[in-house]
Amino acid sequence: MKKNIAVLRGDGVGKEVVKGAIEVLKAIGEQYDHEFSFQHALIGGTAIDKEGTPLPADTLEVCKHSDAVLLGAVGGPKWDQNPPHLRPEKGLLQIRKALNLYANVRPVTCFNSLLDASPLKREIIENVNFVIVRELTGGLYFGKPSGRKIENGEETVVDTLSYKRVEMERIIEKSFEMARARKKKVTSVDKANVLESSRMWREVAEEVAKRYPDVALEHMLVDNAAMQLIRNPRQFDVIVTENMFGDILSDEASMLTGSLGMLPSASLSSNGPSLYEPIHGSAPDIANMNIANPIATILSAAMMLRLSFGMEDEAKAVERAVEQVLAAGYRTADVVQFPRKSISTTEMTERIKEALVEDGAISNIMSAYA
Numbered sequence: 180m181k182k183n184i185a186v187l188r189g190d191g192v193g194k195e196v197v198k199g200a201i202e203v204l205k206a207i208g209e210q211y212d213h214e215f216s217f218q219h220a221l222i223g224g225t226a227i228d229k230e231g232t233p234l235p236a237d238t239l240e241v242c243k244h245s246d247a248v249l250l251g252a253v254g255g256p257k258w259d260q261n262p263p264h265l266r267p268e269k270g271l272l273q274i275r276k277a278l279n280l281y282a283n284v285r286p287v288t289c290f291n292s293l294l295d296a297s298p299l300k301r302e303i304i305e306n307v308n309f310v311i312v313r314e315l316t317g318g319l320y321f322g323k324p325s326g327r328k329i330e331n332g333e334e335t336v337v338d339t340l341s342y343k344r345v346e347m348e349r350i351i352e353k354s355f356e357m358a359r360a361r362k363k364k365v366t367s368v369d370k371a372n373v374l375e376s377s378r379m380w381r382e383v384a385e386e387v388a389k390r391y392p393d394v395a396l397e398h399m400l401v402d403n404a405a406m407q408l409i410r411n412p413r414q415f416d417v418i419v420t421e422n423m424f425g426d427i428l429s430d431e432a433s434m435l436t437g438s439l440g441m442l443p444s445a446s447l448s449s450n451g452p453s454l455y456e457p458i459h460g461s462a463p464d465i466a467n468m469n470i471a472n473p474i475a476t477i478l479s480a481a482m483m484l485r486l487s488f489g490m491e492d493e494a495k496a497v498e499r500a501v502e503q504v505l506a507a508g509y510r511t512a513d514v515v516q517f518p519r520k521s522i523s524t525t526e527m528t529e530r531i532k533e534a535l536v537e538d539g540a541i542s543n544i545m546s547a548y549a
């Protein structure tokens with residue numbers, strides 16, 4: 180099969196982890212006789228430096244004409260003081276909107292060999308397997324007005340949380356579809372005790388639930404959800420929530436998998452190419468040190484193979500290779516357990532590539548989100 184992949188490396192460790200994922204995709208292409216082509220384009224701080232904007236028009240064109248997009252991460256202290264329209268994160272928000280990437284799917288489960296790597300007890304994280312379905316193109320990150328002004332002589336700032344009913348409906352429907360293929364439970368997370376937007380979210384969730392009588396719906400307030408993720412994460416099957424709650428809860432949930440550097444995601448489009456990205460940011464504190472964990476991005480590439488290209492065997496091969504390398508005891512510094520020695524980003528990538536050609540047991544991981 181021929182596939183054209185747009186690659187947005189972005190900033191910081193984004194560049195390093197994407198390099199790893201491309202190498203793994205190339206190896207899969209050779210092994211399974213696919214022709215993957217990679218077209219690089221600029222986004223984020225790097226794009227601001229080179230083109231004066233965080234999302235150049237030709238980047239969007241490249242993405243629109245691709246079969247799928249692979250993204251690293253954007254941002255960094257160099258651009259933190261820029262005005263809002265010249266912040267790297269703006270480029271990411273713009274591309275999510277422009278490609279209609281309304282559903283961000285973040286599967287949370289821990290590889291067996293990392294059960295003892297998490298700071299959380301094995302009894303808590305064993306057999307955890309849930310998906311966070313995060314609304315990605317609405318809510319606080321997009322609402323207008325947003326900005327600062329002087330009002331009655333006082334410096335004032337506003338951000339707006341706004342949603343259309345149809346935006347709520349489509350993401351909640353997505354979560355029910357996914358739950359139907361899994362353990363048939365949706366936990367809708369909101370702040371309905373305070374926010375009007377959450378009250379409407381609840382209403383819509385109840386309406387959608389009527390069309391899925393085989394799926395159980397529960398509502399949970401977001402503060403409680405943050406606690407339950409650590410207390411008893413096995414209770415969850417599909418969590419659906421608005422943009423910012425999903426953003427925060429998924430970073431928290433990443434610790435159930437051993438590290439923020441382990442959690443992949445798919446940002447699914449309603450009408451065009453989808454985008455695949457690790458959930459982490461550009462990690463400026465470890466950028467250019469060759470120590471970032473590439474696994475979240477490599478597993479995001481596996482999601483691309485499965486969800487955008489229908490290449491289930493190839494996706495499993497990647498997940499199995501990751502599992503084998505972890506089972507053999509190799510870890511990057513973010514998941515390393517004393518007295519184990521950590522390996523670099525490039526060595527982890529090499530090990531995973533080597534493991535691709537070996538046969539192994541089917542991984543305990545992923546695929547349930549499909």
Ligand SMILES: NC(=O)C1=CN([C@@H]2O[C@H](COP(=O)(O)OP(=O)(O)OC[C@H]3O[C@@H](n4cnc5c(N)ncnc54)[C@H](O)[C@@H]3O)[C@@H](O)[C@H]2O)C=CC1
Pocket residue numbers: 192196251252253254255256268271439440456457458459460461462463464465470471472473475513
């Ligand atoms: N999707 C994206 O492009 C995102 C971008 N950002 C941006 O990234 C920049 C840094 O933000 P932070 O709050 O520091 O979040 P971050 O996710 O970049 O890093 C948080 C912590 O996790 C570690 N970490 C992250 N990814 C890792 C990996 N692959 N391997 C090992 N350790 C890893 C970092 O070293 C850091 O200590 C900011 O400019 C922020 O706006 C933040 C989140 C998502």
Ligand SMILES: CC(C)CC(=O)C(=O)O
Pocket residue numbers: 268271272320426458
């Ligand atoms: C620009 C941010 C919204 C990125 C982020 O934190 C994320 O998507 O998880």
Ligand SMILES: [Mg+2]
Pocket residue numbers: 426427430458
């Ligand atoms: Mg985030």
